[in-house]
Amino acid sequence: MSSLAAPSGRRVLADLVGRPRAATRAFAVDAALVLSGVALVALLAKVSFFIGPVPLTGQTLGVIVVGAALGSRRGAAALTTYMLAGLAGAPVFSSAVAGPAAVLLPSFGFILGFIPAAFLAGWFAERTWDRRPALAFVGFAAASVVPFLIGVPYLAVILGTVMGAEVTVSSVLAAGVTPFIVPGLIKAALAALIIPAAWALVRRVDSRRS
Secondary structure, three states: OOOOOOOOOOOOHHHHHOOOOOHHHHHHHHHHHHHHHHHHHHHHHOOEEOOOOOOEEOHHHHHHHHHHHHOHHHHHHHHHHHHHHHHOOOOOOOOOOOOHHHHHOOOHHHHHHHHHHHHHHHHHHHOOHHHOHHHHHHHHHHHHHHHHHHHHHHHHHHHHHOOOOOOOHHHHHHHHOHHHHHHHHHHHHHHHHHHHHHHHHHHHHHHHHO
16 A cells, blocks of 8 residues: 555655655554544445435545545545445445445445545545635535446446336436435535535644744
8 A cells, every 4th residue: 555645746645645665664654644534534425315226325425535635546546445345344424325235225236336436535635626615615516426327327227127116218317316416516516616625724824833
């Protein structure tokens, strides 16, 4: 994990923690950051409203915040670890289903999509889009779209092959897209307030020290 830090010159919030020179200590720092990201997403997954085959949860907010705060590589590592923990049986998903059976959930495709979504949020953060709310919102809204690119086709396959439902474009959109548009924009906006506010606090602290 020592190579998971943001590229040189592209600091994200997690880099303010400081990076030890010793490889083992750097590994420990990265591991702690990744596990903290897993914990945040798991916590927000429990803020869940079951409105259909795909629940409305706080996960996407956690994914964006974790990706932006940790950077692209650590963010993607955190969401990969989150997925693997759930598949291993840890109760980290919004559903009560855990373990390998979770791959049969209609919502599992969105969990797969969280990995590139966190990477993209971190990619924007590494290019300082996370410092200003307007730019942050654009980047985070783009990252919020990514889980749907994987989750919606996955949802259609599970509904048709596992659940035996009649699958149409309108039924899939109603189950996996339409109810999440406004909440997704709201979560992107929240992240676009939280992350720039954290940077503003950092700048304020730095100015007082100087």
